[in-house]
Amino acid sequence: MINPDLPRIDQVKDSFDEILRNGKITNFGKFVRDFEAKTHEYLGVETVSLSSGTVSLIFGLQALGLQPGEKVIIPSFSFVATAQAVLYAGGIPIFAEVEDDLNVSIDDVERLLSEHDDVGAVIAVHMYGLPAKASDLERIVSAASERRNKKISLIFDAAHAFGSAQDGRRVGSFGDMEVFSLSATKVLVAVEGGLVATKHPATANRIRNMRNYGISSNYNAHFSGVNGKMSEFHAIIGLHNIQHIDELLEIRQVKARNFRKIIAENTQFGLIEWPEDTIHTIKDFTVLVPEESDPGYRDRLTRYLGDNGIETRSYFYPPIHEQEYFKTFSTRKLPQTESLSRRVLTLPFYTSITDEQMGYVTEHLCHFERELS
Ligand SMILES: Cc1ncc(COP(=O)(O)O)c(C=O)c1O
Incomplete structure (x- = not known):
């Protein structure tokens, strides 16, 4: 990754x-x-x-x-x-x-x-x-x-x-x-x-x-x-x-917009809002598994992608207030955080990623969604 x-x-x-x-x-x-x-x-x-x-x-x-x-x-x-x-x-x-x-x-x-x-x-x-x-x-x-x-x-x-x-x-x-x-x-x-x-x-x-x-x-x-x-x-x-940061950012913006487009056109995965006039580093390219999916969906998808050579992460799960050391500082439920953190899936994304690699990931998301979910 x-x-x-x-x-x-x-x-x-x-x-x-x-x-x-x-x-x-x-x-x-x-x-x-x-x-x-x-x-x-x-x-x-x-x-x-x-x-x-x-x-x-x-x-x-x-x-x-x-x-x-x-x-x-x-x-x-x-x-x-x-x-x-x-x-x-x-x-x-x-x-x-x-x-x-x-x-x-x-x-x-x-x-x-x-x-x-x-x-x-x-x-x-x-x-x-x-x-x-x-x-x-x-x-x-x-x-x-x-x-x-x-x-x-x-x-x-x-x-x-x-x-x-x-x-x-x-x-x-x-x-x-x-x-x-x-x-x-x-x-x-x-x-x-x-x-x-x-x-x-x-x-x-x-x-x-x-x-x-x-x-x-x-x-x-x-x-x-x-x-x-x-x-x-x-x-x-x-x-x-x-000295190369603007160049890197430019490449990342173009590739990430393209990746978003093919995911939106071919799958039901949720994308996180990204206003047009905002420069975004896309440190992580994270999508959301469908809201209505069952609790094991993301784990099954992660395993399936991993078996096909696609490494993913759940950035950031568990949310901090649910982590062992920080539970004592947690004073209330955070429903939106708890729900979204169970849906995030961070896909491979880096400056040198190719169209083929983004296509390969999207195909597998599609396949999982249609045949295996
Ligand atoms: C949101 C956030 N804050 C702070 C840090 C800590 O940075 P460092 O690893 O350089 O200590 C990280 C590291 O990934 C991070 O993601």
Whole structure:
């Protein structure tokens, strides 16, 4: 399933040669600095590179001032890292519903903000790279902050969404902060890594200190911090990939639109809404098994596709509030999340996928639906 976009060796050989010869393999060398400069230029806000998306979320919450025991509203329909980061940062996750597009429900976030008076932050996820409704979230979080006379931070978990855009606004500058993952399954790959993007320079600086054991100079820690650095090896890969990101996105948009079209024309599988004017990374190409299908349908389909060499995933099932470790934080049923998470099926999709491969997958969906379901 992982088919990352990576450079050929000849495209990065000189850079690797350079660091292996001069020994400058970490500690904010020229490639990390260059990667940060390029991401800054691309996103138009301050950027800080880190060792993973999860660490970026933890640092981000803390740098924005989350206090121990404060609540953080997150969608339950996400990868578990979103919730783990909240706990590691000292917060308590409160789970929100999603809308039909699998992004967080604005009405539900608004309801939770009015019911809980100790919310320190809201995290929305740009699911699979489809931007969440940023303006609505900015409006309701800022209204709640005013009512409370206390700043509630708005963070976007943009792990899937480097390069996405909505209403002419590129993901990266929404809310107080956006957090990207650069791991192997993402569209901008640095092997492993994370990136914080924020309009607030002081917050970016706080994170720069946090990622270096709290040290800002002369081995003298002025702040709390751990090791959250990106190495030069990772930065070289990230740097190569960011120079090709628009090209990759263009290819992915065309292929994904085509894949959607043939699935819609030939099967009953549900597609997730994707507005025309939105740039979507399609980090995962996820369809929905028919609503009326029986509980074993998705498992049978997964097995059938697997037997035919088609690897799939159920991203994201189980939803976080149903996972063993997080059940204790779950205070209510989330019917829409529970229903949609039982219907999602993530099909093979990567930048180099061919029309034949998409056709092969669609044929098998069709065959299963007609003959085997
Ligand atoms: C929504 C979401 N948030 C956070 C992360 C964590 O990113 P990382 O694996 O870089 O720590 C992921 C990783 O897949 C993710 O899907």
